[in-house]
Amino acid sequence: MRIITTPTLKEAISVVHDALNQKKVLILVGKCTVQYKGRARSTLSLGDRILIIKRDGAVLVHRPTGYAPVNYQRSGCIFYAKLEEDRLKIEAIDQKHKEYMKIFFSEITLVACLDLRDPGEFALYATEEDIRRAILANPEMLEEGFKPISIEKEVEPGFIDICGLDKNDNLVIVELKRKKADKTAVTQLAKYVNDIKKRSRRVVRGILAAPSITKDAHILLISLGLEFKKINIKACMESLRKTEERKITEYL
Amino acid sequence: MRIITTPTLKEAISVVHDALNQKKVLILVGKCTVQYKGRARSTLSLGDRILIIKRDGAVLVHRPTGYAPVNYQRSGCIFYAKLEEDRLKIEAIDQKHKEYMKIFFSEITLVACLDLRDPGEFALYATEEDIRRAILANPEMLEEGFKPISIEKEVEPGFIDICGLDKNDNLVIVELKRKKADKTAVTQLAKYVNDIKKRSRRVVRGILAAPSITKDAHILLISLGLEFKKINIKACMESLRKTEERKITEYL
DNA sequence: AATTAAATTTCGCCT
DNA sequence: AGGCGAAGTTTAATT
Numbered sequence: 001m002r003i004i005t006t007p008t009l010k011e012a013i014s015v016v017h018d019a020l021n022q023k024k025v026l027i028l029v030g031k032c033t034v035q036y037k038g039r040a041r042s043t044l045s046l047g048d049r050i051l052i053i054k055r056d057g058a059v060l061v062h063r064p065t066g067y068a069p070v071n072y073q074r075s076g077c078i079f080y081a082k083l084e085e086d087r088l089k090i091e092a093i094d095q096k097h098k099e100y101m102k103i104f105f106s107e108i109t110l111v112a113c114l115d116l117r118d119p120g121e122f123a124l125y126a127t128e129e130d131i132r133r134a135i136l137a138n139p140e141m142l143e144e145g146f147k148p149i150s151i152e153k154e155v156e157p158g159f160i161d162i163c164g165l166d167k168n169d170n171l172v173i174v175e176l177k178r179k180k181a182d183k184t185a186v187t188q189l190a191k192y193v194n195d196i197k198k199r200s201r202r203v204v205r206g207i208l209a210a211p212s213i214t215k216d217a218h219i220l221l222i223s224l225g226l227e228f229k230k231i232n233i234k235a236c237m238e239s240l241r242k243t244e245e246r247k248i249t250e251y252l
Numbered sequence: 253m254r255i256i257t258t259p260t261l262k263e264a265i266s267v268v269h270d271a272l273n274q275k276k277v278l279i280l281v282g283k284c285t286v287q288y289k290g291r292a293r294s295t296l297s298l299g300d301r302i303l304i305i306k307r308d309g310a311v312l313v314h315r316p317t318g319y320a321p322v323n324y325q326r327s328g329c330i331f332y333a334k335l336e337e338d339r340l341k342i343e344a345i346d347q348k349h350k351e352y353m354k355i356f357f358s359e360i361t362l363v364a365c366l367d368l369r370d371p372g373e374f375a376l377y378a379t380e381e382d383i384r385r386a387i388l389a390n391p392e393m394l395e396e397g398f399k400p401i402s403i404e405k406e407v408e409p410g411f412i413d414i415c416g417l418d419k420n421d422n423l424v425i426v427e428l429k430r431k432k433a434d435k436t437a438v439t440q441l442a443k444y445v446n447d448i449k450k451r452s453r454r455v456v457r458g459i460l461a462a463p464s465i466t467k468d469a470h471i472l473l474i475s476l477g478l479e480f481k482k483i484n485i486k487a488c489m490e491s492l493r494k495t496e497e498r499k500i501t502e503y504l
Numbered sequence: 505a506a507t508t509a510a511a512t513t514t515c516g517c518c519t
Numbered sequence: 520a521g522g523c524g525a526a527g528t529t530t531a532a533t534t
Contacts, residue, residue, distance in 0.1 A: 003362055005255045025316050027279070027302065029366060039527040040489050041377055047370030050279065050304065056317040064277050064368040065308040067326050068514060072527085074319050098493065099527075110255055110364060114281060116316040118299030124292055124512080212532090233292050234512070241291075241350060291512045320529065324512080351512075376527075464517090486527065 003112040009088045012111045016081045016090065019053065019113035026053040028090075030108035034061055034071045038099030044070055051090075051103060053079070055116075059092045059101065073101050126233045128178045131209070132161055134236035135174070137243040139164070141236070142174065142209060142229055160192050170203040171196060177210035181228075183217045185210065190224050255364040261340045264363045268333045268342065271305065271365035278305040280342075282360035286313055286323045290351030296322055303342075303355060305331070307368075311344045311353065325353050378485045380430045383461070384413055386488035387426070389495040391416070393488070394461060394481055398424065412444050422455040423448060428483075429462035435469045437462065442476050 001024075002015050012028070019026035028051040034044040049070070050062040056075035063070050077092040088105040126134075139146040145167025162174035173196055175189035185208055193206035206226040213221070213228050221228055254267050264280070271278035280303040286296040301322070302314040308327035315322050329344040340357040378386075391398040397419025414426035425448060427441035437460055445458035458478040465473070465480050473480055 001361070003257045025302070027281075027362075029279070029364070029368075033372070036527075038489075039493075040485050041379075041382075042375060042527080043377075044374045045372040047372030048366075048368035049370060050277070050366075050368075052302065052314065054314075054317050058317065058319045060314075060319070062304065062306075062312075063370045063372075064366075065306050065310065065327065065370075066515095067310045067312070067324060068528095070374055072319060074527095074529085075317065097527095109253070109366065110279075112281070112362060114300075114302075114316075114361065116281075116300035116302075118301060118315045120285070120297040120299030120315075122294060122296045122322055124294040126293055130293075232510090234510095237291050237293070237512085288512075294512080320513095326512095326514085349512095484525090486525090489527085 001113065001115050003110070003114075005110050007108055007111050009083055009086070009105070009108065012105070012108045013081060013083050013088055015111045015113045016088070020079045020081060022113075023055050025055055025114040025116050027051070027110065027112040027114065028053075028105065028108060029110040030105050032061075032103050032105045034101065034103050036071055036099075036101045038094070038097065038101075042071065046106070048109070051105075053090075053092070057092075061103065071101060071103075073099060123179075124233070125178050126236050128161070128176050130240060131176050131178060131231055131233075131236050133243075134239040135162060135176075135209070138239045141231075141239060142207065143172075146172065163196075166205065168203075170205055171200060173204060173206045175206070175208050176231075177208070179211060181208055181210035181213040181217055183214070183220055185213075186217050186221045186224065186226065189221075189226055193226065253365065253367050255362070255366075257362050259360055259363050261335055261338070261357070261360065264357070264360045265333060265335050265340055267363045267365045268340070272331045272333060274365075275307050277307055277366040277368050279303070279362065279364040279366065280305075280357065280360060281362040282357050284313075284355050284357045286353065286355050288323055288351070288353045290346070290349065290353075294323065298358070300361070303357075305342075305344070309344075313355065323353060323355075325351055375431075376485065377430050378488050380413070380428050382492060383428050383430060383483055383485075383488050385495075386491040387414060387428075387461070390491045393483075393491060394426065394459065395419075395424075415448075418457065420455075422457055423452060425456065425458045426481075427458070427460050429460070431463060433460055433462035433465040433469055433480075435466070435472055437465075438469050438473045438476065438478065441473075441478055445478065 033046050036042045052060045057077040058075040059073040060069040061071040073092045073094050077094050080091040090103045092101045135142050148164040161176040164172050166172050173192050177185050189206045189208050197204045207229050209229045209231050211231050285298050288294045304312045309329040310327040311325040312321040313323040325344045325346050329346045332343040342355045344353045387394050400416040413428040416424050418424050425444050429437050441458045441460050449456045459481050461481045461483050463483050
């Protein structure tokens with residue numbers, strides 16, 4: 001781990017070499033120009049930027065504004081760095097995709113070779129309750145003509161997420177999963193459907209609603225005569241958001 | 253400009269406040285967790301990351317690998333930063349898009365408040381010669397049935413980029429521009445077309461081929477009975493790349 | 505590996 | 520400011 005502020009180019013390149021050789025993360029801040037050639041071509045004239053080279057060989061050049069990097073390379077690059085007259089030159093070559101980028105630093109504010117450990121897990125999700133509220137607010141999200149019933153009172157099986165009637169007045173039992181549904185979700189749904197079938201002379205359909213489903217679970221689901229409905233998390237959140245806005249508007 | 257390595261959380265938050273108040277660029281490296289709620293929701297458990305907050309209120313959280321940020325906010329956020337027990341909490345709120353993100357740092361390796369100036373211009377382009385070679389290699393790119401002629405010998409007007417025959421055997425004069433075409437490009441093309449018309453009894457069409465065209469130029473173009481063909485720079489580069497690969501293959 | 509579809513797509517151009 | 524379409528899109532899922 002080496003961090004130097006306002007280093008000379010010579011000091012800087014030593015840190016750069018360390019980072020590249022040891023596959024650590026490099027941050028370089030300073031005045032630079034960038035050239036790119038590959039699927040397209042680009043040039044970027046002199047200015048202050050933040051360069052990040054990651055362990056996997058991904059490269060980002062960021063300007064002081066804007067979400068997107070002005071120049072980048074995807075992971076898998078190989079690098080050459082050297083001192084050239086009064087500039088530090090870094091080449092990033094993506095041989096596989098035939099993409100080539102070079103950066104010339106003429107002045108460096110900060111160079112850092114970082115040993116970052118990141119075992120953390122990233123989870124993108126909506127809660128089951130989010131999905132439930134979204135479907136109740138916008139039942140067509142589940143199926144055209146779907147009408148939820150008695151969501152307030154918990155019926156005896158106790159843990160049915162949503163039940164309702166389809167456009168043909170068949171009973172529909174919905175099991176929700178906030179992430180990829182597995183076999184346990186299918187058996188759970190099957191149990192509820194069977195319970196209800198015993199007590200009703202209606203046709204009873206079972207729908208497993210989730211962002212995705214494992215292959216095994218889907219095979220089991222079909223063999224049991226049940227159905228899968230893919231839920232779009234983003235659409236759920238959008239729907240909820242609109243509902244909330246509507247609620248606010250109704251109060252104005 | 254303040255840069256501190258392994259600061260205490262107290263030292264760090266002072267730099268964070270400086271950066272946010274003075275609308276400078278903030279870089280924070282350390283152990284953190286992230287939560288996001290907006291169009292979707294996400295959580296990210298503890299790990300080493302690089303946080304960048306830009307002048308325009310854009311936020312990036314980068315892990316040690318991967319091109320894309322694991323969490324982000326678009327420009328226009330407002331921020332709240334405070335010390336909370338033994339964590340530094342930063343909230344980034346995008347009121348306009350109703351996106352909310354919070355980051356909790358428990359350990360900081362590096363904090364930097366940077367005054368970056370970037371007047372540089374970014375230009376994405378293909379050279380005129382690139383475009384020419386691409387069209388000659390793949391004439392349908394210009395128009396279905398287009399056949400280039402005599403590109404080797406420079407004809408008298410001298411500076412015609414490409415000429416050829418369309419599927420109806422009409423003469424076609426092509427003027428290339430590597431970036432947005434303006435009125436001068438149109439008058440240039442008009443001149444060549446008129447020159448050729450005087451010497452030929454064929455129908456002579458004039459096509460201005462460029463990535464885009466100014467409104468004024470397009471109006472003038474139409475009034476002169478000329479045509480515009482939008483050129484996709486990426487498609488040109490892809491075409492060239494394939495041609496080069498083919499050439500190599502032919503030698504094997 | 506190649507192709508397709510979705511993305512917290514982002515980004516620019518036009519209305 | 521909102522809507523549409525392209526992007527050095529990226530990324531995940533599927534064939």
